Amino acid sequence: MALIVQKFGGTSMADPDRIRESARRVKRELDRGNQVVVAVSAMKGETDRLLNLGMAINPRAGADCPREMDMLASTGEQVSIALMAIALNSMGFDSISLTGRQVGVYTDGAFMKAKITSITADRVKKELAEGKVIVVAGFQGMDPNDDVTTMGRGASDLTAVAISAALKADRCDIYTDVDGVYAADPRIVPQAKKLPVISYEEMLEMASAGAKVLHTRAVELAAKYNVKVKVLSSFDELPEDITVDLPGTIVTSEPDSIREDVLVSSIQRTTNEAKVTLVDVADRPGTAAKIFQLLADHSVVVDMIVQNVGAGGEADLSFTVERPDLVRIKKIESQIKDLVGAQDVLYDDKISKISAIGVGMRTHAGVAARMFEALGKRGINILMISTSEIKISVVIGEEYTELAVRTLCDEFHLTESVK
Amino acid sequence: MALIVQKFGGTSMADPDRIRESARRVKRELDRGNQVVVAVSAMKGETDRLLNLGMAINPRAGADCPREMDMLASTGEQVSIALMAIALNSMGFDSISLTGRQVGVYTDGAFMKAKITSITADRVKKELAEGKVIVVAGFQGMDPNDDVTTMGRGASDLTAVAISAALKADRCDIYTDVDGVYAADPRIVPQAKKLPVISYEEMLEMASAGAKVLHTRAVELAAKYNVKVKVLSSFDELPEDITVDLPGTIVTSEPDSIREDVLVSSIQRTTNEAKVTLVDVADRPGTAAKIFQLLADHSVVVDMIVQNVGAGGEADLSFTVERPDLVRIKKIESQIKDLVGAQDVLYDDKISKISAIGVGMRTHAGVAARMFEALGKRGINILMISTSEIKISVVIGEEYTELAVRTLCDEFHLTESVK
Numbered sequence: 066m067a068l069i070v071q072k073f074g075g076t077s078m079a080d081p082d083r084i085r086e087s088a089r090r091v092k093r094e095l096d097r098g099n100q101v102v103v104a105v106s107a108m109k110g111e112t113d114r115l116l117n118l119g120m121a122i123n124p125r126a127g128a129d130c131p132r133e134m135d136m137l138a139s140t141g142e143q144v145s146i147a148l149m150a151i152a153l154n155s156m157g158f159d160s161i162s163l164t165g166r167q168v169g170v171y172t173d174g175a176f177m178k179a180k181i182t183s184i185t186a187d188r189v190k191k192e193l194a195e196g197k198v199i200v201v202a203g204f205q206g207m208d209p210n211d212d213v214t215t216m217g218r219g220a221s222d223l224t225a226v227a228i229s230a231a232l233k234a235d236r237c238d239i240y241t242d243v244d245g246v247y248a249a250d251p252r253i254v255p256q257a258k259k260l261p262v263i264s265y266e267e268m269l270e271m272a273s274a275g276a277k278v279l280h281t282r283a284v285e286l287a288a289k290y291n292v293k294v295k296v297l298s299s300f301d302e303l304p305e306d307i308t309v310d311l312p313g314t315i316v317t318s319e320p321d322s323i324r325e326d327v328l329v330s331s332i333q334r335t336t337n338e339a340k341v342t343l344v345d346v347a348d349r350p351g352t353a354a355k356i357f358q359l360l361a362d363h364s365v366v367v368d369m370i371v372q373n374v375g376a377g378g379e380a381d382l383s384f385t386v387e388r389p390d391l392v393r394i395k396k397i398e399s400q401i402k403d404l405v406g407a408q409d410v411l412y413d414d415k416i417s418k419i420s421a422i423g424v425g426m427r428t429h430a431g432v433a434a435r436m437f438e439a440l441g442k443r444g445i446n447i448l449m450i451s452t453s454e455i456k457i458s459v460v461i462g463e464e465y466t467e468l469a470v471r472t473l474c475d476e477f478h479l480t481e482s483v484k
Numbered sequence: 485m486a487l488i489v490q491k492f493g494g495t496s497m498a499d500p501d502r503i504r505e506s507a508r509r510v511k512r513e514l515d516r517g518n519q520v521v522v523a524v525s526a527m528k529g530e531t532d533r534l535l536n537l538g539m540a541i542n543p544r545a546g547a548d549c550p551r552e553m554d555m556l557a558s559t560g561e562q563v564s565i566a567l568m569a570i571a572l573n574s575m576g577f578d579s580i581s582l583t584g585r586q587v588g589v590y591t592d593g594a595f596m597k598a599k600i601t602s603i604t605a606d607r608v609k610k611e612l613a614e615g616k617v618i619v620v621a622g623f624q625g626m627d628p629n630d631d632v633t634t635m636g637r638g639a640s641d642l643t644a645v646a647i648s649a650a651l652k653a654d655r656c657d658i659y660t661d662v663d664g665v666y667a668a669d670p671r672i673v674p675q676a677k678k679l680p681v682i683s684y685e686e687m688l689e690m691a692s693a694g695a696k697v698l699h700t701r702a703v704e705l706a707a708k709y710n711v712k713v714k715v716l717s718s719f720d721e722l723p724e725d726i727t728v729d730l731p732g733t734i735v736t737s738e739p740d741s742i743r744e745d746v747l748v749s750s751i752q753r754t755t756n757e758a759k760v761t762l763v764d765v766a767d768r769p770g771t772a773a774k775i776f777q778l779l780a781d782h783s784v785v786v787d788m789i790v791q792n793v794g795a796g797g798e799a800d801l802s803f804t805v806e807r808p809d810l811v812r813i814k815k816i817e818s819q820i821k822d823l824v825g826a827q828d829v830l831y832d833d834k835i836s837k838i839s840a841i842g843v844g845m846r847t848h849a850g851v852a853a854r855m856f857e858a859l860g861k862r863g864i865n866i867l868m869i870s871t872s873e874i875k876i877s878v879v880i881g882e883e884y885t886e887l888a889v890r891t892l893c894d895e896f897h898l899t900e901s902v903k
Contacts, residue, residue: 081540085541115563118563119567119570122500122570122571122574123571123574126574129570130569130570133566133573134566134570136562136565136566136569136583137562137563137570139562140562140563143555143556143559143562144556146555147553147555148537151541151545151548151549151556152542154548154552155541155544155545155548161551167630188630211586212586
């Protein structure tokens with residue numbers, strides 16, 4: 066008998082029919098003889114509805130009353146756990162819902178972005194021992210003052226993984242509206258391969274490179290506590306045979322022997338960034354530090370940074386930021402210029418970032434060269450380059466986004482051959 | 485400085501505008517230099533919406549999963565407390581919302597109809613001492629298993645009175661959509677007097693006689709702990725002068741000297757009852773007991789009972805029940821007949837019950853006579869009579885309801901003279 070944590074997101078909890086459909090997936094795991102703890106998100110759209118109610122009373126409620134916004138938003142998951150427990154009970158399973166507090170999800174007191182400090186799960190263990198199916202509210206916890214906290218949008222994944230770690234669950238199944246993790250966005254590359262297994266590191270790099278399957282903090286936590294995560298669909302038809310494993314993608318630390326020759330496992334893209342170039346910055350020690358401190362003071366998050374020093378000791382400094390942050394940068398443009406003696410500040414918001422990710426890069430040289438060459442052959446100009454141990458990212462003109470993703474999927478054999 | 489508990493019902497919390505309007509009533513009391521604890525209901529329609537979600541998954545959810553229905557329904561008040569606290573904060577008051585559990589509202593474990601066993605209110609006292617305005621969730625509490633309970637529909641009044649008792653509040657203001665308690669329903673008697681003050685007993689008898697202003701259990705609790713309750717409107721225009729007391733009705737135990745000559749303070753009516761008559765019941769000891777035990781076994785609640793013994797030792801036994809219960813009685817009609825040897829069972833669902841209520845009856849004889857005579861003069865036939873220490877109820881034909889109420893308001897001077 067294995068202990069499985071199953072997490073259902075907002076689309077899987079959208080209405081009574083979908084909740085029943087999700088409950089059938091819990092039933093399947095129970096019928097297979099396993100123990101199940103279910104973690105759920107608020108019904109689709111509910112968290113927005115609740116936060117909008119608060120902001121209808123005070124548009125600055127998030128900043129002025131974060132404690133109250135958490136009191137408000139946490140009801141979304143409380144509704145979901147009750148409905149899921151009702152669905153499971155009506156299928157004949159003795160099921161009980163528990164709030165974050167009842168589970169013993171303790172967090173710090175940073176409302177709306179709380180971090181889990183510990184999980185006792187005493188009551189979960191007690192009720193499990195009594196043969197019950199436990200339904201746990203995602204997203205929420207309790208701070209040291211006995212107040213309700215929430216952990217930021219999409220944090221129900223985090224709850225599921227954290228509870229899996231606390232209970233030493235055999236697997237944490239994340240049910241979503243896709244049936245796994247793909248090598249590239251199927252909307253761009255319809256033949257993109259589904260990945261049967263990827264590593265935590267790849268998943269993390271994919272998330273930061275634009276993939277929206279799993280919550281980043283959840284993957285980090287899974288890696289830290291070695292929780293085996295599986296991404297699978299709550300929309301696919303269930304096979305009649307309950308012994309069949311459902312298709313999906315396993316995220317794990319275990320090296321995958323069948324993938325030894327895979328250099329690149331995924332191509333991702335983001336299109337929400339803009340490039341800022343400071344022209345002719347004086348190349349003095351500390352210049353970059355000054356600029357990025359100033360930007361941080363104005364809450365601008367910088368992604369890639371590239372500096373080229375010319376022959377005359379003058380440098381062009383480029384960096385990427387999220388597009389909405391351009392407004393704030395333009396407001397302090399003259400301050401930036403004065404600070405580092407830049408001649409000019411150039412903006413380009415027609416860019417995209419393309420990333421190739423794969424643990425295979427660690428042991429194989431030449432991936433970058435193949436990537437640049439493949440793009441070059443298509444006439445795609447590379448504006449910036451940034452690399453990590455298992456990721457190579459390039460900034461290109463936005464109009465080349467789809468072409469670049471398809472080109473690199475071909476180059477690294479990430480598409481299924483058409484049947 | 486007085487401590488005032490203010491309770492706002494669903495219509496006073498219906499939407500962001502109404503919540504702000506209710507918050508202005510809290511502000512007014514704070515501006516008068518008082519401390520305020522606010523108790524709120526769910527937004528109008530929200531409890532139904534939530535319970536319907538549960539029943540969409542399992543129509544028998546109320547019976548099958550009362551614990552989960554409470555987990556579900558209690559979110560309605562949690563949303564309201566957060567919104568009210570946001571509104572008060574945006575008006576410049578340091579306000580904090582607290583769930584039933586955080587207030588320390590302990591109940592028994594009877595889900596959906598829990599009874600309060602104790603209220604600690606430790607956190608309320610602590611936060612009040614720090615100068616905060618406390619917003620408390622009505623309707624909900626926590627049972628000995630650390631589970632959320634609710635106390636039955638309309639029980640936010642009960643929470644407000646219970647917290648008033650626990651905090652020894654100077655007054656418990658119940659804000660509603662009417663501006664006080666009237667001698668009779670203004671829809672029937674537009675000139676009905678508003679009662680400036682009534683006793684707990686009168687309020688209780690009025691509630692059981694059809695008045696729908698205050699929750700019965702709340703009035704009982706107020707009487708037990710001598711909580712001074714005021715019923716007032718959250719819809720009336722607020723006077724500019726904050727020293728002016730708002731109009732309303734005080735419910736209290738204190739004898740009211742100005743009302744010494746008032747015999748009858750209120751005329752109420754119910755029209756949801758039906759009369760059942762068992763014809764020619766054998767007049768043997770224990771007959772009535774058998775019938776009413778049988779009815780109780782079938783969850784039929786009996787209101788008035790009248791028995792007349794004829795010359796031959798045969799009796800007609802009549803009683804009133806709520807109309808929907810007639811179905812259940814008709815199902816066991818032959819059982820009832822056999823049990824007591826009745827010749828026939830007659831049903832009349834075209835009746836109404838008219839009650840005259842007043843503490844003055846205790847010391848003054850002749851009220852019943854005046855009541856019957858006034859009705860008789862109008863040609864209204866009395867089908868049944870029942871009396872208590874401060875109430876006289878009669879059953880009449882339903883078509884005479886309005887005429888009877890108006891006649892008795894005239895007889896006992898319960899209308900304002902037209903200006």
